[in-house]
Amino acid sequence: MGQNTYRTHIAVVASAVGISLAVWAAAALTNGEAAAKTDGAPGQRPSAEQVEKPARVPAQRVPEGIAHAAEAGGRAVNITIDDGPDPRWTPQMLDILKQNGVKAVFCMIGPQARQHPDLVKRVVAEGHRLCDHTTTHDTTMDKKSVAYQKQQILDAKKMIEDAAGGAKVEYYRAPGGAFTPDSRRIAAAAGMRPLGWNVDTKDFEQPGSASIVNTVKNELSNGPTILFHDGGGDRAQTVEALRQVLPWLKEQGHPFSFPVRTAP
Numbered sequence: 001m002g003q004n005t006y007r008t009h010i011a012v013v014a015s016a017v018g019i020s021l022a023v024w025a026a027a028a029l030t031n032g033e034a035a036a037k038t039d040g041a042p043g044q045r046p047s048a049e050q051v052e053k054p055a056r057v058p059a060q061r062v063p064e065g066i067a068h069a070a071e072a073g074g075r076a077v078n079i080t081i082d083d084g085p086d087p088r089w090t091p092q093m094l095d096i097l098k099q100n101g102v103k104a105v106f107c108m109i110g111p112q113a114r115q116h117p118d119l120v121k122r123v124v125a126e127g128h129r130l131c132d133h134t135t136t137h138d139t140t141m142d143k144k145s146v147a148y149q150k151q152q153i154l155d156a157k158k159m160i161e162d163a164a165g166g167a168k169v170e171y172y173r174a175p176g177g178a179f180t181p182d183s184r185r186i187a188a189a190a191g192m193r194p195l196g197w198n199v200d201t202k203d204f205e206q207p208g209s210a211s212i213v214n215t216v217k218n219e220l221s222n223g224p225t226i227l228f229h230d231g232g233g234d235r236a237q238t239v240e241a242l243r244q245v246l247p248w249l250k251e252q253g254h255p256f257s258f259p260v261r262t263a264p
Contacts, residue, residue: 084106138152138178204233212245
């Protein structure tokens, strides 16, 4: 074999080897990428199909309808207390609730909550729930503009939540029951269930503690949500009535609950 022919032969062989190596490397790279996609090899980003997306939990809807029922159902009753917090009467009611192991809903006036944040925080700390009862307790607000209703509701909500240190207000109760479709819509959109009552104890009129107790006993068949007051005047009769009513309700086999908030 001549020298030139020998050199040509060597070059051809080298070229063939180079091509083979290149083909092998490309195949190895392709296989490696495929393995990374299927096996999630270290150092490789998984494909979009491999990433498990967290399941979406649907948000609970707060209905605009006025709530009366108890979350626990059955014979359960709801204790609701309006117009506070009051530095004289609210602590006494909280003590009675605690002694009986009962939780309640406190429907607060915005400026009252802002003035007594320690009481609002105690209400939350002891496991009770908060309710928006507007800023001025205007029982004629159902005849006022939508803008006025919105201000009354949302301003009070902010005052109460600020006083509570961020705890959420879960209900809205219109003063004197002066609900409107607009006020219910505004409250529900802000996460607050409109809250009614079934038993009005008339304690606001100070009829005497015995009368308040008898009203509860006689009207409980109307439904589970009972209305008391811890603000707006002398609530000594309410305090005494609550002291008697809670043990009686237990004796009659009534557990205690909170009003319903969301749709099933």
